Amino acid sequence: xxxxxxxxxxxxxxxxxxxxxxxxxxxxxxxxxxxxxxxxxxxxxxxxxxxxxxxxxxxxxxxxxxxxxxxxxxxxxxxxxxxxxxxxxxxxxxxxxxxxxxxxxxxxxxxxxxxxxxxxxxxxxxxxxxxxxxxxxxxxxxxxxxxxxxxxxxxxxxxxxxxxxxxxxxxxxxxxxxxxxxxxxxxxxxxxxxxxxxxxxxxxxxxxxxxxxxxxxxxxxxxxxxxxxxxxxxxxxxxxxxxxxxxxxxxxxxxxxxxxxxxxxxxxxxxxxxxxxxxxxxxxxxxxxxxxxxxxxxxxxxxxxxxxxxxxxxxxxxxxxxxxxxxxxxxxxxxxxxxxxxxxxxxxxx
RNA sequence: GGAGGUGUGGCCGAGUGGACAAUGGCAGCAGACUGUAAAUCUGCCGGGCUUCGCCCUACGGUGGUUCGAAUCCACCCGCCUCCA
Numbered sequence: 204x205x206x207x208x209x210x211x212x213x214x215x216x217x218x219x220x221x222x223x224x225x226x227x228x229x230x231x232x233x234x235x236x237x238x239x240x241x242x243x244x245x246x247x248x249x250x251x252x253x254x255x256x257x258x259x260x261x262x263x264x265x266x267x268x269x270x271x272x273x274x275x276x277x278x279x280x281x282x283x284x285x286x287x288x289x290x291x292x293x294x295x296x297x298x299x300x301x302x303x304x305x306x307x308x309x310x311x312x313x314x315x316x317x318x319x320x321x322x323x324x325x326x327x328x329x330x331x332x333x334x335x336x337x338x339x340x341x342x343x344x345x346x347x348x349x350x351x352x353x354x355x356x357x358x359x360x361x362x363x364x365x366x367x368x369x370x371x372x373x374x375x376x377x378x379x380x381x382x383x384x385x386x387x388x389x390x391x392x393x394x395x396x397x398x399x400x401x402x403x404x405x406x407x408x409x410x411x412x413x414x415x416x417x418x419x420x421x422x423x424x425x426x427x428x429x430x431x432x433x434x435x436x437x438x439x440x441x442x443x444x445x446x447x448x449x450x451x452x453x454x455x456x457x458x459x460x461x462x463x464x465x466x467x468x469x470x471x472x473x474x475x476x477x478x479x480x481x482x483x484x485x486x487x488x489x490x491x492x493x494x495x496x497x498x499x500x501x502x503x504x505x506x507x508x509x510x511x512x513x514x515x516x517x518x519x520x521x522x523x524x525x526x527x528x529x530x531x532x533x534x535x536x537x538x539x540x541x542x543x544x545x546x547x548x549x550x551x552x553x
Numbered sequence: 554g555g556a557g558g559u560g561u562g563g564c565c566g567a568g569u570g571g572a573c574a575a576u577g578g579c580a581g582c583a584g585a586c587u588g589u590a591a592a593u594c595u596g597c598c599g600g601g602c603u604u605c606g607c608c609c610u611a612c613g614g615u616g617g618u619u620c621g622a623a624u625c626c627a628c629c630c631g632c633c634u635c636c637a
Contacts, residue, residue: 208589229588267588275590288590319588365588396587404587425588446589453592454585469582505592 204229204261204444205513209238210254212449214502214509217256223484223513224521227311228256229444232304233265233272236294237287241304249309249357259311259360261444264301266317266365267425270397278318280335298342302362306350309357314391315343317365322399329369336367337381344385361388363422369394370403372410379414389420392440396425405434412438429458429519433536436523448516452508455497458515460542466490466508467497483518484510 205212205220208231212220220228235244247253250260269276269283276285282297298316305313316339320332347362364382368374382390392411395404408423412435415421422442423435432443448458455467457478464471464478471494478493479485485493485507496504519539526535 204588206589213589213592231589234589261588263588268590271588272590314588317588391588393588398587422588427587431587443588445587446591447587450586450589450591450593454594456586465584467583500592502592 204442205517206444206446206449207254207256208234208446210235210250210256212509212513213453214449214506215513217254219510220256220513221258223510224517225258225513227259227261227442230254230260230262230310231265231268232262232301233268233285233294233296235262235308236265236296236304237289237292241307245307245354245357249307249355251309261312261363262305262308262310262314263424263444264305264314264316264365265296266314266319266393269317270319270321273321278335280338282316282339283318298339299346302343302346302359303349303351305359307353307355307357309355309359311360312389313347313359313362315340315362315364315387317367317393319394319397320367320369322369322394322397322403324369326369326371326374329367329371329374332369333367333374333378336365337378340364340382340385344387363387363389363391363420365391365393365424366411366415367394368411370399370407375407375411376414379411383416387419389422389442390415391422391424391442393424395423396427396445401431404431408435408438408440412440415439429516430540432519433523433540436527437532437536443520448512449509452512453505455504455508457508458512460515460539464490466493466504468494478507479511479514483514485514 204227205225207213207228210230211217212228230250235241244250244253250262251257265283265285268285269278272285272288275288276283282295282300285294285296286292287294296316301316302313317336318332318339320329324332343362344364350358364385364387366375366378366382368378379390392407395407404426412421417439420441421439423440425445426432426435426443427445428447435443451458455465457464457466460480466478471490474490474494476490477486478488478490488507493504493507496507522535523532526532
């Protein structure tokens with residue numbers, strides 16, 4: 204899922220996004236609640252009509268903002284109260300209000316409100332946090348059936364639960380048990396991509412993914428680097444979202460099969476080689492030109508780089524799906540992993 | 554011709570006796586970024602070294618005052634503005 208927090212992938216039109224073959228876009232309830240506000244989206248006929256994106260949309264609930272905006276919120280058993288990062292306004296999210304808001308926008312996949320705990324965290328604190336997240340999940344699941352009063356009369360398509368429990372196997376297992384008992388349309392693994400080391404990240408996937416029902420989608424929230432995705436796919440994860448390809452593109456880092464290209468580096472000043480492989484959006488764009496666009500701060504630089512990175516990621520996922528279909532995932536994953544390891548400029552992260 | 558102003562590191566621009574190799578910004582070089590408070594942030598940025606320190610060269614030029622000068626004085630050079 205390309206990430207379009209405010210309803211758009213930064214730098215791309217909906218046409219450009221669908222041209223890349225994107226199937227599902229992620230948006231964010233916290234950010235959309237502040238601007239333009241759910242009422243506005245409701246009045247305009249829901250999030251698809253509002254954004255013009257006709258493909259599926261998943262909205263994150265604001266649980267991640269409990270972590271990322273930790274200094275601007277207060278959590279209690281009933282929910283979370285944010286102080287807007289824009290103007291300090293109070294914004295109250297409860298499990299029920301979050302479900303209702305996503306119904307009103309008519310999103311395809313709604314996420315329950317969860318508490319994304321920080322890292323590091325003790326097992327005792329993680330357990331307290333998980334207990335709250337679990338109660339919220341039950342509340343959200345009950346609220347899900349209630350039809351909201353909305354202008355658009357829309358409903359969300361499905362509700363996903365979010366497995367928390369930090370790095371602790373006992374807690375992750377308990378979380379899975381609670382959530383599967385509530386019968387969600389899909390299950391997400393949350394609480395990663397909060398600054399933890401790769402070993403922890405991978406351990407969480409390995410201890411959680413196998414416990415999730417095989418017939419429901421498994422969504423790993425917030426990841427990741429190509430290496431992270433490769434690892435998670437081999438462990439049975441189906442769905443990903445990550446700001447990395449889009450954000451890094453805007454910051455001048457391009458993902459390729461050979462590793463990472465930092466296009467702003469002086470070495471690309473007169474590099475005639477194309478940015479992307481044949482058939483990709485930037486197959487006809489030289490590294491020298493893209494370097495020039497970044498150096499001169501042309502808006503087109505970040506836009507083209509975003510096209511490139513999203514294409515690379517979506518193509519990467521396409522190849523993995525193909526590998527799964529052919530029953531050759533482990534072969535493919537092994538080959539890809541070694542390529543990233545041997546990349547000319549190294550992998551995406553240490 | 555007269556009057557006034559000004560000259561600082563690649564550029565712009567602070568600094569008007571010691572805390573100054575000299576605030577900022579730009580440019581330059583590199584790094585970071587994982588459910589987006591991010592077209593953002595961080596580091597380096599006169600030269601050399603044994604780089605939490607030392608040495609050299611530096612605030613238009615020359616000379617001087619002073620224990621000490623980018624800062625004060627004299628002369629010279631350049632540039633700008635106004636008047637004629």
